[in-house]
Amino acid sequence: MRLHLPIVGDFFRYFTIIRTFVGFEFALLVLLNLASAIVESIGILLFIPFLAQLAPTPANPSNHAHGLFSSFVASWNISIGATLGLLVLVFVLKGVLLFFLIAYRETLLNRTRQKTRDGLIALYSDLDYRYAVQQSSGFYGNLVVAETDRAGLAMEEFCHVVSALITASIFFSIAVFLYSSLSVFMLLGVGLSFVLLRKLSARARLYSIRITSLSGRLNKGLIQTLQAFKYAKATARFSPLRLQLAKISAGTRQTRNKLALVNAALVAVQEPVLVICLACVFYYAVIIGRSHIALVMVAVLFFYRCMIEMGHFNRHWQWLSSYAGALEQVWTVVWEMKQHREGQDGEASADFEDKIELRDVSYVYEVRPILQQINIRICKNTSIAIVGASGAGKTTLVDLLTGVLKPTQGTVYLDNKDLCDVNLFHYRRSIGYVEQETLVFDDTIANNISMQWDQSADPETSARIRQAARSSYCDEFIERLPLGYDTVVGERGVKLSGGQRQRLAIARELFKEPKILILDEATSSLDSQSETYIQQSIERLRGSLTIIIISHRLSTIRNVDYVYVLEQGHIIEQGTFADLSRLPGSAFRQMCELQRVVSS
Ligand SMILES: Nc1ncnc2c1ncn2[C@@H]1O[C@H](COP(=O)(O)OP(=O)(O)OP(=O)(O)O)[C@@H](O)[C@H]1O
Numbered sequence: 298m299r300l301h302l303p304i305v306g307d308f309f310r311y312f313t314i315i316r317t318f319v320g321f322e323f324a325l326l327v328l329l330n331l332a333s334a335i336v337e338s339i340g341i342l343l344f345i346p347f348l349a350q351l352a353p354t355p356a357n358p359s360n361h362a363h364g365l366f367s368s369f370v371a372s373w374n375i376s377i378g379a380t381l382g383l384l385v386l387v388f389v390l391k392g393v394l395l396f397f398l399i400a401y402r403e404t405l406l407n408r409t410r411q412k413t414r415d416g417l418i419a420l421y422s423d424l425d426y427r428y429a430v431q432q433s434s435g436f437y438g439n440l441v442v443a444e445t446d447r448a449g450l451a452m453e454e455f456c457h458v459v460s461a462l463i464t465a466s467i468f469f470s471i472a473v474f475l476y477s478s479l480s481v482f483m484l485l486g487v488g489l490s491f492v493l494l495r496k497l498s499a500r501a502r503l504y505s506i507r508i509t510s511l512s513g514r515l516n517k518g519l520i521q522t523l524q525a526f527k528y529a530k531a532t533a534r535f536s537p538l539r540l541q542l543a544k545i546s547a548g549t550r551q552t553r554n555k556l557a558l559v560n561a562a563l564v565a566v567q568e569p570v571l572v573i574c575l576a577c578v579f580y581y582a583v584i585i586g587r588s589h590i591a592l593v594m595v596a597v598l599f600f601y602r603c604m605i606e607m608g609h610f611n612r613h614w615q616w617l618s619s620y621a622g623a624l625e626q627v628w629t630v631v632w633e634m635k636q637h638r639e640g641q642d643g644e645a646s647a648d649f650e651d652k653i654e655l656r657d658v659s660y661v662y663e664v665r666p667i668l669q670q671i672n673i674r675i676c677k678n679t680s681i682a683i684v685g686a687s688g689a690g691k692t693t694l695v696d697l698l699t700g701v702l703k704p705t706q707g708t709v710y711l712d713n714k715d716l717c718d719v720n721l722f723h724y725r726r727s728i729g730y731v732e733q734e735t736l737v738f739d740d741t742i743a744n745n746i747s748m749q750w751d752q753s754a755d756p757e758t759s760a761r762i763r764q765a766a767r768s769s770y771c772d773e774f775i776e777r778l779p780l781g782y783d784t785v786v787g788e789r790g791v792k793l794s795g796g797q798r799q800r801l802a803i804a805r806e807l808f809k810e811p812k813i814l815i816l817d818e819a820t821s822s823l824d825s826q827s828e829t830y831i832q833q834s835i836e837r838l839r840g841s842l843t844i845i846i847i848s849h850r851l852s853t854i855r856n857v858d859y860v861y862v863l864e865q866g867h868i869i870e871q872g873t874f875a876d877l878s879r880l881p882g883s884a885f886r887q888m889c890e891l892q893r894v895v896s897s
């Protein structure tokens with residue numbers, strides 16, 4: 298028959314998890330605990346000579362501990378006053394140790410919380426793009442902010458559990474040594490509380506896991522609702538969103554209530570168990586065993602302290618169980634994130650001296666082919682355009698160029714080196730990318746352009762910010778704002794128009810002074826006038842950096858060196874703008890005619 302010890306199993310599982318977060322400094326905590334318990338034991342033992350002098354009745358000589366007790370008392374020739382002084386000294390020492398123990402524990406746990414949070418953020422930024430887009434940002438938000446804190450509480454509870462176990466074991470051993478027959482009652486008490494604890498902690502853990510999952514869902518729903526604010530308001534569609542959140546919120550409340558009941562049951566049951574055991578001990582020791590009161594008192598004191606520590610163990614174990622869901626979630630996610638790291642550490646240097654090439658590149662999302670047999674060559678300091686219908690695969694092509702997606706077949710080369718072998722971090726530092734969905738931070742315009750939060754006021758940085766703003770035709774609207782470059786643009790740039798947001802995003806990339814500039818529908822929201830200005834700016838950059846433009850508006854790409862036309866993942870045409878637009882019957886010519894870029 299296999300022995301099933303769920304608490305022991307869980308203890309070692311939590312220990313393994315917490316050790317990886319806290320590190321070996323955990324050992325110092327254990328040592329401090331041990332020292333504090335030993336010092337307290339010495340203090341309690343000092344009560345023996347003190348009580349024996351108060352009630353010097355002869356002990357029951359048949360008991361082994363009584364023999365030791367008598368010789369200890371006989372050899373103790375320090376006065377009551379001095380004994381009491383020593384006792385106070387020992388407890389002062391215990392207080393000092395306790396201070397260091399608590400201070401060290403809290404500092405260590407705070408550091409661990411911060412390390413875990415920073416680690417999660419670092420791991421998130423290292424994630425493989427394909428894996429990252431499948432995850433919910435609400436889930437990660439909840440994990441980093443709330444669950445990391447709950448996991449920290451679980452670690453704190455675990456420290457209390459270990460502390461209670463160490464102290465209880467020491468007190469138990471001394472009590473058994475002093476009065477071995479008491480151990481029967483102790484084991485009875487410990488056994489009884491374990492049975493209760495086992496049932497209650499299993500429930501608590503279950504509720505905790507449920508709360509963690511509900512918090513993640515609530516956060517996800519909340520983020521979606523906040524992002525949909527304008528739409529939901531304008532179309533009176535807040536009710537279904539609110540209803541969904543209210544349901545999750547109610548579920549969380551119910552689960553929390555159940556968890557509170559389980560915790561309350563444990564606290565309520567603990568004291569009666571302790572009192573029953575103590576009553577048995579006293580009855581047995583004083584009435585049946587007729588032992589010396591000093592020995593009984595000290596043994597019972599150890600017994601009592603042991604039971605109190607077991608009570609602490611129970612209570613903290615219960616709380617640990619109610620935070621365990623968060624601890625296990627954080628642990629699992631950290632593990633999963635490590636499995637899905639991008640691996641940016643290619644050895645080859647990547648200065649982009651010559652060209653980027655896609656050779657026979659195909660890309661498949663799940664089972665759906667998105668790009669097939671793509672061959673593209675982009676020479677340094679030239680400009681190319683990628684055009685095609687919506688869903689043709691243009692953004693996916695850019696993702697392959699930046700290395701966030703890896704080709705399913707074929708190879709992307711950077712200066713004849715496979716991009717998989719190139720240090721991606723180094724390579725990407727030379728890329729400027731205005732995404733199709735404009736990225737704007739809820740910060741000042743200056744910080745949005747520089748992304749150097751603490752240096753935007755620096756005169757040199759400030760001059761570069763203004764230069765980038767002029768080149769992207771931003772200065773026109775920035776200077777009309779009362780706070781100019783210090784204007785906070787609101788969440789996702791809500792205080793700016795669509796076109797202003799796009800120009801701000803272009804300014805950010807120009808500030809970066811990249812070697813490769815990717816513009817994915819970067820001017821789609823601009824009026825013709827602004828677009829012409831930006832085009833002129835980009836025109837000025839031609840020859841000094843490599844430009845990749847994706848645009849539905851063909852007027853934007855009139856001046857590029859080379860055009861690729863994508864259709865359902867295939868390159869169907871390529872050539873200069875002039876050649877393609879003149880090619881009779883070409884898809885590009887038809888697109889130009891539709892947009893009246895060339896006359897039919
Ligand atoms: N994360 C994803 N998972 C699965 N399929 C995706 C994913 N991202 C894009 N796709 C699919 O890949 C195809 C190409 O998408 P892509 O964004 O490259 O098109 P596009 O040419 O940029 O279109 P648009 O002009 O509308 O921006 C689409 O059919 C799209 O549904």
Ligand SMILES: [Mg+2]
Pocket residue numbers: 691692693733817
């Ligand atoms: Mg796109």
